[in-house]
Every structure is written in structure tokens, then in C-alpha cells.
Amino acid sequence: MPLLPFPAALRTVLSHASAAAVGWETMPLAACTGRISSSEVLSPFPHPRLPTAIMDGYALRSSELASAEPASAEPASAEPASAPTFSISPPVYAGDSPPAAASPALSASYVTTGAAVPAQYDCVVPIESCAVAGSSLTCQPYSLPANRNVRLPGSDVPEGAVLVREGQEVTPAVVGLLATFGIGELLVVRSPRVGVLSCGSELVDPIVDPNASEARAPRLPSHIHDCNRPMLLSYLSTLSPAPTASDLGIVKDEPEALRSALLAAVAEHDVIVTSAGVSAGEKDYVAAALEAIGATVHFSRLNLKPGKPTTFSTVKVGIGGSRTVLILSLPGNPVSCLVCATLLLMPMLAAIGSAPAAFATVRATLQDDVKLDAARPEFHRVVLRWGAAGYSAFSTGHQQSSKMVSFFGAGGEEATGLLCLPAGGEVQGGWTRKGEVYDCIMRGLPVRGEGAEGAEGAEGTEGAEGAEGAKVIFVGNIPDREREERLRVGGVVGCVDGRGGWVATGEAGKEVLRVCGGEGGVPSLVLVVHYSREFDNAAGEAVRAVLDQPAPQLECALQRVCEAADPMNGMRPVVVGGVRESGCVVVCLHGS
Numbered sequence: 001m002p003l004l005p006f007p008a009a010l011r012t013v014l015s016h017a018s019a020a021a022v023g024w025e026t027m028p029l030a031a032c033t034g035r036i037s038s039s040e041v042l043s044p045f046p047h048p049r050l051p052t053a054i055m056d057g058y059a060l061r062s063s064e065l066a067s068a069e070p071a072s073a074e075p076a077s078a079e080p081a082s083a084p085t086f087s088i089s090p091p092v093y094a095g096d097s098p099p100a101a102a103s104p105a106l107s108a109s110y111v112t113t114g115a116a117v118p119a120q121y122d123c124v125v126p127i128e129s130c131a132v133a134g135s136s137l138t139c140q141p142y143s144l145p146a147n148r149n150v151r152l153p154g155s156d157v158p159e160g161a162v163l164v165r166e167g168q169e170v171t172p173a174v175v176g177l178l179a180t181f182g183i184g185e186l187l188v189v190r191s192p193r194v195g196v197l198s199c200g201s202e203l204v205d206p207i208v209d210p211n212a213s214e215a216r217a218p219r220l221p222s223h224i225h226d227c228n229r230p231m232l233l234s235y236l237s238t239l240s241p242a243p244t245a246s247d248l249g250i251v252k253d254e255p256e257a258l259r260s261a262l263l264a265a266v267a268e269h270d271v272i273v274t275s276a277g278v279s280a281g282e283k284d285y286v287a288a289a290l291e292a293i294g295a296t297v298h299f300s301r302l303n304l305k306p307g308k309p310t311t312f313s314t315v316k317v318g319i320g321g322s323r324t325v326l327i328l329s330l331p332g333n334p335v336s337c338l339v340c341a342t343l344l345l346m347p348m349l350a351a352i353g354s355a356p357a358a359f360a361t362v363r364a365t366l367q368d369d370v371k372l373d374a375a376r377p378e379f380h381r382v383v384l385r386w387g388a389a390g391y392s393a394f395s396t397g398h399q400q401s402s403k404m405v406s407f408f409g410a411g412g413e414e415a416t417g418l419l420c421l422p423a424g425g426e427v428q429g430g431w432t433r434k435g436e437v438y439d440c441i442m443r444g445l446p447v448r449g450e451g452a453e454g455a456e457g458a459e460g461t462e463g464a465e466g467a468e469g470a471k472v473i474f475v476g477n478i479p480d481r482e483r484e485e486r487l488r489v490g491g492v493v494g495c496v497d498g499r500g501g502w503v504a505t506g507e508a509g510k511e512v513l514r515v516c517g518g519e520g521g522v523p524s525l526v527l528v529v530h531y532s533r534e535f536d537n538a539a540g541e542a543v544r545a546v547l548d549q550p551a552p553q554l555e556c557a558l559q560r561v562c563e564a565a566d567p568m569n570g571m572r573p574v575v576v577g578g579v580r581e582s583g584c585v586v587v588c589l590h591g592s
Helices: 006-019 062-066 172-180 228-238 255-268 286-292 334-352 481-489 505-516 538-544 552-565
Strands: 024-028 057-060 085-092 107-111 123-126 130-133 136-139 162-164 185-189 193-199 244-251 271-275 296-299 311-317 323-330 361-366 378-387 390-395 417-421 437-442 470-475 525-530 575-579 584-590
Touching: 006 296, 006 311, 006 323, 006 334, 057 062, 057 085, 062 123, 162 172, 193 228, 193 255, 228 244, 228 271, 228 334, 244 255, 255 271, 255 286, 255 311, 255 323, 271 334, 286 296, 286 311, 286 323, 323 334, 334 378, 334 417, 361 378, 361 417, 361 575, 378 437, 390 417, 390 437, 470 505, 505 525, 505 538, 505 575, 505 584, 525 538, 538 575, 538 584, 552 575, 552 584
Parallel strands: 085 107, 193 244, 193 271, 271 323, 361 390, 470 525, 525 584
Antiparallel strands: 024 185, 057 107, 057 123, 085 136, 130 136, 296 311, 311 323, 361 437, 378 390, 378 417, 417 437, 575 584
16 A cells, blocks of 8 residues: 555545534533534623613713803803702612613712613713712713713624634633623533553553552563553643543553454544554554454555554444544554644544644744655654744754654753655755755744844844834724824834725735735735724635635634633634745734
């Protein structure tokens, strides 16, 4: 069987995973964090429901307050009109129902923040501007426009607005938003049940009694501690949303033992992950066991390093084969096991839960000379650093697949990227040299530092030749100079052109391509800031259409930040990606 290229293997996995629906369940809202919504949720009523005071003060009629303002036509020597005096009606506190009866003319009611403003009043004078003497009130200023310091019904969220989209991850901000509308439970995708087992008669369990004072030594020098199973269980716990993982233990290299273990596992799980036993050795029984339980093997040899013997199969279970179980059989070498879990298991589980299944990929400059594998492309462990010149990739050294310490650099930093290197046969001499630029899959946040040798990282230092740092595209049919100036003051630099960078919503994608095309220098970051009162993402979709390097994990992380900062406007979709030819990173988000 020929070696299958990794992109084809990933497409195969995602195709089967997206079809293997695990169903849904209704969960209490507080237990939904990290889960995926399986339905769209609309606001059942406007928020706020009633006109609401923004601050503590006195609610009154703006027309009565304005009537006492001195006429501008009066001569300068004229005595100014005295401030009007209002009688004080009963107070209204947050949670109180507003009075039904109309209040008399020249009256006012004390209201607290969040209190319903009585129907006959239309503004709130801050308490600091009010003076109370007995049952009378005077206040400054002489005039206040209608609805000042009042939140109108539906001004935060109109009735029927989308609160949660189908397929959206439930974050603490989402929980807070739903709770605002009294929604106490949510229909979510059921968490996939993942069983993890290790194969090998030589393995002993390193997971010991937590009260034990030290780790258990192997029973014989020839025995090996099983590191794959604890590592995979730990890896699964880091995913969001985390699946329901089960430890299925160690299975000896005996055909019947492995067949029985797999048969029992598929009955109770949606995904089975095995490690070892997938090569062509005398004691490698996984292929035979898969055949014995009726599984269909979709691939068993991959054209990648590490992870060549990785195998993916599916098996039908249940009445009439109503349910499909996914089986990912990983290599026994621990480095291969973890790398292939990153490359295949993570997107598989994401596809089952309808979450983004692509990788966060950046362009990174290699900082070492690396000998390439003669025949296979390699996912090379690197420590990513971010500096003035962009991402730099530092090899962790010797990449032996049995050597877990190859996940760590010379300084002890864990590899934060998998650099996508070509096969040596595709490169003259079989080496790639320092300074070459490759795609890199991020498996963690980059280490912040100077990056490539000679990059100073000082303020004003440019990165790659011709790069200009950041540029901003403001999107909106009516330019808002006040908002634009706030972004400048906040440290966001650059405008696109003489118009101040404002473009219409439908032109956002074209403008991104124009800016990334290098007019006036290629920026390393293009920030698209759009303003819209609608709960759509027309600007974001226009931008997404021109990006050829999606970054869903970064997109998800930034979405969480936005939602935490602004639970309502922050839920407007964020778009993050790149333009491969220029190396520009593009971020599109709402301007709130």
C-alpha cells in the first residue's frame, strides 16, 4: 500500500468524523462551559425590557427642566431665571415596578442604577447635580435632552437577536449573556466519549497510588513505563471542549486480548485511541484485531515523519450498524504518538463537535540548518519566538521519535510549533538552511523575544524588509472620526490612505488585498475594524473570503477575549487569518 500524504489523511479523518454525530443533550447552563451549542438561541424579549436608569439620580420630564433655561435673547444684564423646583414623588429602586399612576407636573422620582424609569419621565439628572430640601428638589443643569442617562428598551439587545449560534463554543461570557435572559439550560453537542489504551506486553503502569512516596520502578530492567496513555489522557484534558476520556489500561501483545479489548471499547465509546502495535512486526496485532471486529481501515501508512504507521479505521456498532465509532491507532514511539495526536486526534474531535477543525498556522523563519528526511516531509519540533522580524523557529535538536526530550529546546522551553519541512529529495543537497521560511503549526503560544539573530525588537524597528508594522482599515458607510481617534490614542498605528482608511462594508476584502499587496510597504498586521448596528458579519465574511491561511485556534482565542471584554458586542464573529504571498496577518473585529 503506498504512503498516503498527510493532507489526504486529514481529509479522510475529517470526512468520517463530521459524519459520526454523537447526538446532543440538554445541560444546566452552569455546566455548559466549553461545550458546543447545537442550536441557535434568540433573545426572548428586548433587554432592557423597560426604560432603565443608567445612574443614581432623579427622573423627571426633560421638557419641564428645559422650560426654566434663560432665553438666549435676554440682555446680559437680565437676572437669570431661577432653577425650577420639583416636588419629590416616591422613589423607584432597582427591581421595583414603576408606578402606574401619572405623577403631577414639576415632579421627580429618585431612581437607582438599573431601576425602571416611570413612564411619564424621560431623563435622569445625576444625583451629584441635585439639591434636596425637605420634599423639594432643585437641580442643574438647566436643560437635559430626552432619554439622557436612560437605557431604552432593547438598546442593549433587541428582541429576536441571536444570543448563541449553532456550533458556537459556550464561554463564561455566553453563560452570562444567556443568564441575563433567564435561560437556565442549553442544548449542546454531547461530549465525545474517548477510550485510550496502550498495547505492549513490555509495558508497566506508571500511574500509581497518589499516596505513594515515589514512582514505581519497572519490575524488570527490560520493562518500560507506559508514557503514551497518561500523555494522551493529559492531552485530551487540554482540548476545548474536553471530551469524556476513559483510561482503558494496557493490553498485552496477544491477539485475542486485543480483539476483546477493542470489542468492549467500541460498545461504550465514540472514539478509540490506541498506541503501539501498528507496524509490521511479529508482535504487532492491531491490524488483525481491527479486521476481527469488522472495522474498515481507511489508511495505515502515512507519508510523514514522525508517524508513518498511523492507522485510521471505523466500525459500525449498534442495531443495524446505527452508530459509527472512530479508531485512531497511533505509533508506539511517544514523540510520534503526541505529534500525530496533535495532527489528527485534535481536528477529529473538533469535527465531531462541529468546532473549527483547521490548524493555527503561521509563517516562521528557521534559525538552524536542518538535515531533511530523504523521502518523507517532516513536522519538526521547534520553539517559536515572536520578535520585530515576525516568527522565528528554533529547532529543539535531534528529532528521534522515541526521545520525549526532543519536545524541549536547549533552554528547557517546550516546543510551541511543528515546522512543516519538505522531503529531502525535494531540496538540493537534502538540507534546509537557516533563514528559510516555512509554514508552522502552532501547538502553543510563542515565546516572546528578539526572534531572529540581529532583530533588535526596539520601538520603531522594522521587521522584514519593506514591512511597516500595522495598518488599519476602518469599515463603515459613515466615517466615525471620534472612534478612529480613540484607536490612534490607544496605540493602533497607521491609516490606509488619504481618506482616513474608511471603506464601505462590501469593499473590505478588496481593501485587505490592496494593503497586503504592498502599496507603500507590506504591513505585518492588518487590523480591520468594522462598525455596524446589525448582528451580522458582512465585513468579516468579505475579509474571510480573501484569506488563504485560516487560523481558527487564534480566532477562537481572540473571540473569547472579545466576549469577556464585551459580552454583547464581543459575540460578533472575529476573523483571523493570513495572506500567504505577503505574509500579512489579518484580524477583523467589531469596533466596540
